[in-house]
Each structure stands twice: as C-alpha cells, then as structure tokens.
Amino acid sequence: MAKAAEQSPDSGNVYTLASVREDLVRQEDTIIYGLIERAKFPSNSHTYDEKYAQIQGFCGSLVEFVVKNTEAIQAKAGRYKNPEENAFFPENLPPSIVPSYSFKQFLHPGAASININKSIWKMYFKELLPLLATSGDDGNYAQTAANDLSLLQSISRRIHYGKFVAEVKFRDAPQDYEPLIRAKDKEGLMKLLTFTSVEETVRKRVEKKAVVFGQEVNLNSDDNDNENRKFDPSVASSLYKNWVIPLTKEVQVEYLLRRLD
Numbered sequence: 685m686a687k688a689a690e691q692s693p694d695s696g697n698v699y700t701l702a703s704v705r706e707d708l709v710r711q712e713d714t715i716i717y718g719l720i721e722r723a724k725f726p727s728n729s730h731t732y733d734e735k736y737a738q739i740q741g742f743c744g745s746l747v748e749f750v751v752k753n754t755e756a757i758q759a760k761a762g763r764y765k766n767p768e769e770n771a772f773f774p775e776n777l778p779p780s781i782v783p784s785y786s787f788k789q790f791l792h793p794g795a796a797s798i799n800i801n802k803s804i805w806k807m808y809f810k811e812l813l814p815l816l817a818t819s820g821d822d823g824n825y826a827q828t829a830a831n832d833l834s835l836l837q838s839i840s841r842r843i844h845y846g847k848f849v850a851e852v853k854f855r856d857a858p859q860d861y862e863p864l865i866r867a868k869d870k871e872g873l874m875k876l877l878t879f880t881s882v883e884e885t886v887r888k889r890v891e892k893k894a895v896v897f898g899q900e901v902n903l904n905s906d907d908n909d910n911e912n913r914k915f916d917p918s919v920a921s922s923l924y925k926n927w928v929i930p931l932t933k934e935v936q937v938e939y940l941l942r943r944l945d
C-alpha cells in the first residue's frame with residue numbers, strides 16, 4: 685500500500701524506516717476493520733466444510749472455492765504484479781491480462797520466493813476465527829468467505845511487508861547485517877531487527893484502535909456505547925501479539941538470509 689509517489693519508477697529510493705512504519709500503522713486500520721466485518725457473521729461452519737460444499741468440478745470447501753477463484757480474477761487484473769501482494773494459492777494462477785504498471789524494484793529478487801501464507805491460513809482458521817466469530821449459522825456462507833478473504837489478504841500483506849522493513853534495515857546498516865547473514869545466524873538477525881519498545885507501542889495502539897473503531901457511536905449521549913461492541917477488542921491485541929508481529933519478524937529473517945544471494 686505504498687503511496688503512489690513512492691511507487692513511481694523514477695522516484696528513487698524513498699522507503700525509509702519511518703515511511704515503512706507509517707505504512708504499517710495504516711495497515712492496522714484495514715486489519716481492524718476486517719476483524720469488525722468478519723465478526724458481523726457467526727462462525728458459519730459450513731463455509732469451511734469440504735463435505736458440505738459439494739461444488740461440481742471443484743474439490744474443497746466453499747472458502748477455498750471463493751479464495752481460489754477470486755485470486756485467479758485478481759491475478760488477471762494484475763494484483764500480484766505488486767511485490768506487496770502474495771497469493772494464498774499461487775500455484776497455477778493465470779497471468780495478468782492488463783497493462784502493467786512498473787513497480788519500483790526495491791526488494792532483492794530473493795523476496796519473490798518468500799510466501800508464508802500457508803502458516804497464515806492455518807493460524808487464521810485454527811486460532812483466530814474461533815476467537816473472533818460467535819458460534820452460530822445465519823446461512824451467509826458466500827459473504828462470510830468473502831470477508832475471510834479480505835481479512836486474510838490484509839493480514840498477509842502486513843506480515844509480508846516485513847520484506848520491505850528488512851530491506852530498509854539492511855540498507856541502513858549493511859555492516860551489522862552482513863556477518864550475521866553470512867553466518868546464517870537466525871537468532872542474531874532476529875535480535876538485531878527487534879525493537880521491543882516499538883512492538884510495545886504497536887500492541888498498545890492496536891488495542892486502543894480496536895476499542896475506538898469497534899464501539900457503537902451514539903448521538904444522544906456523550907458516552908459511546910461500550911456494551912454493544914462490534915467485536916472483542918482483545919482479539920485484535922492477541923492477533924498482533926501472538927501472530928502478526930512474530931510472523932512479520934519471521935519474514936524479515938527469511939528475507940535477510942537471502943539478501944546476499
């Protein structure tokens with residue numbers, strides 16, 4: 685989601701640690717709104733049940749059907765030309781059929797081989813969804829799957845944005861990173877790229893945004909209605925603490941390990 689000016693081919697090296705962090709802050713909004721949208725529906729377990737779907741000519745659940753087909757359309761429309769985007773089912777995606785924009789080549793080419801969406805998919809359905817969706821079934825399986833995809837994509841974009849964060853950090857201090865990369869020292873790299881106080885700030889801000897964005901706005905009173913929250917704000921903080929931040933760091937380490945290839 686880098687700004688248009690940053691993406692133009694002749695705009696030079698404009699990613700900085702401050703600018704990538706600004707982008708991560710903006711992505712928090714997208715993720716929190718995605719959580720709110722998914723929480724509108726109950727768990728709707730049929731969406732995920734392969735045996736329920738029985739789609740002619742397709743083997744898999746309704747959510748897989750929606751994700752695979754939507755990704756195919758979006759691939760044709762050029763979505764995956766942007767190095768910030770990573771498909772959940774990258775195998776056999778059709779090529780883009782639209783005029784291509786020339787995205788700035790900021791990342792090392794090794795970045796293209798990093799896609800941890802399988803782990804994100806597993807975390808989403810096994811860990812996050814049970815916390816987020818209340819139990820029940822309202823029949824809105826297609827809408828549920830569409831909201832799942834949109835939220836999955838925003839979480840995936842945030843986590844894979846670690847590639848950009850890592851590239852900026854490497855360019856800022858190659859002398860610190862290079863020996864660790866050559867030694868394949870994952871632990872040392874993890875330590876070097878970690879800023880505990882920044883993580884703390886991210887977690888607190890996400891928690892606050894989740895409370896503010898998720899409240900009912902009431903015109904007839906100064907107090908906003910905290911009884912009828914749109915979702916449990918602690919889900920957003922758990923998501924960031926347990927998965928988003930650790931996986932963003934994992935992407936950074938994977939990226940750095942390939943940086944000198």
Ligand SMILES: O=C(O)C(=O)C[C@]1(C(=O)O)C=C[C@@H](O)C=C1
Binds near residue numbers: 708882
């Ligand atoms: O801001 C950074 O430096 C990042 O690498 C991003 C991030 C995060 O995921 O929010 C990850 C690792 C750091 O320890 C701090 C924050």
